[in-house]
Amino acid sequence: METATYTIIGGDYDCGGTASKCLKELLKKIGVDAHAVRRTMIAAYEAEMNVVIHANKGKMKVAVDPTQVDVIVADEGPGIPSIEMAMREGFSTAPAIARNLGFGAGMGLPNIQRNTDRFSIQSALGEGTQVRFTILLKPEDLSAAAANSVYVEAGRCRQCLACLRACPTAAVRVREGEPSILDHLCVDCTSCIAACEADALTLRLDAALPSPCEETLLVLPASFLEQFGGDVRPQQVLDVLADMGFRNTRLTEEWEDALRKAVCDYAAESGRAHPVLSPMCPAVVNLIQVRFPSLMEQVAPFRTPIEAAYEELTVPRAIHAAASKETQLCFVPVCPSQHSLLRLQRLLTKVELVSPAALVNSVRAPLSAQDRCLPRKNVIAMENQGVLQVSGMRHVMKVLDAVENGMMEDYAVLELYACDQGCFGSPVWGEDPFVARARWDRVSGPTVSGAQPFRRTAPLRGRAGVRLDADMRKAMDKLAKLDATTKSLPGRNCGVCGAPTCAALAEDIVMGRADISACAYRNANGAASEKRPCP
């Protein structure tokens, strides 16, 4: 990996572009292909000139390896009052001198977003702005980023078909003795993992814990602290973690509270259509993209708390950390959807991913040696500020259906979680979600931290999901074939063919993922008329 830091001087229009020029030379020496160089240059030059035009000084930090170019451009400038406005094409606050030079068309930030694979921006008034972008050099990384994070351990599958019935989007198939997952339908919730009693479906995370150093920061879900029974106070768990070397911890709840407040403010703005859907749970955001695209505009324009935590904790470290000082950030993803968001590592802001189950195990032993305290007193739970929380995939699907039918307008904000009781219901935990959540609510108050919500800059895009073909005519042909095929199947949804329903098998047949001979019932009763050779 190559890294470099370039200085940018505000107001110096003659030198504006020198950092980008140095970056270009670096990329050429490494042998990055011409198209990727051009894309990087568009983004880097626009970001650099933003610093020249608007700020006093700034720097460009770059890391390159064969898979990606990762860039952060940070300035000490006035900050951006409204990122939403700044991202709007044609909006500009550039002075006349910049406009005369061909800048200030209000296209800079949208241009960076358009030419990069990942883009984010953070800004604090009076402090400065950080623009970061990543360009992937290998196309396969893009498809890997789109793939889900449910891992299949085929050897363990007992073919009980529980996962088949549990999946809310009919994304699971069990064929030839092993489960497989259709990426285009999977929303990275935990339904199949929770349903699987053979542990054939899991979250694949290295069981070995990272060895903490002085600067290590561990980012935890609150649900972790409630996995050790009602007589263990959360502080005891944190103390044990500190003894293990994880002295610095933050709870993801801080960013959840920040998002909740931001979404409530957003919902209270005049003229806002209700209900506003809160992007709290990444699996629910995925579900909306796949199954409820008509509701995408109702999702508040923020990133999920886990993304906000990642940006807020990693980017300043990447900019300010002295190269000699070792810093380490550890995240504990509790579900596939969080894992997917953290999995594609970016060079400048790498994080360690810690297995929640392994962390529970390593904390449990030292905890059991400690004194247990008396059961806790009841403390009045925090007010929910009029937010309707719904958890569990089955309920979430019903509520989203109701939203689509315009039946939920009496609620301002909906906060939907794929798992029961939110992250407390992740199958990685042992404690019952209702019990653990209730205990946590007894002791937790509103978090007081500087955690910031993180604005979404690109609109949500629908995923292919249930669409049969990108070409509408072909899709209609397939639909006709699908209807005919569905009618020819028994309609008993037995699951023996490996698809959750007869309709799902019919779709698999039309899409070339299965053959009609997979239907056991049809083989038994219709084999003579079909003259199908026995398998």
Place this chain on the structure above:
Amino acid sequence: MKVSELAERVGARVLTPATDSVEVVRVYASDRISDLLNEVTDGTLLVTNLSNSTLVRLIQLMDVASVCLLNGAEPEEPIIAAAQEHGAALMVSPVGMYETCGRLYRAFGGERP
């Protein structure tokens, strides 16, 4: 079409040597940097009024193939130097943006190149 041939049809003066190797398949005209950045390809002739340090950067950073400046304005030395260093063909049209684009349009047979 070769840059030299195109320059002749438009009446533009070519300022860089070895322009026969540069082929133009499409033309893009704008005075906004963000637009120009997005439209650079190996076969694109950029038509622009920008004749300053920004154009120097554009040539250096984007490997621009060819540029047509306007109104007969002689570009400053750094622009010519940047064009030579990066193998970009540079020409100056004697007329403004509107008429230059009209001539280029005709040169490509009235078809959108």
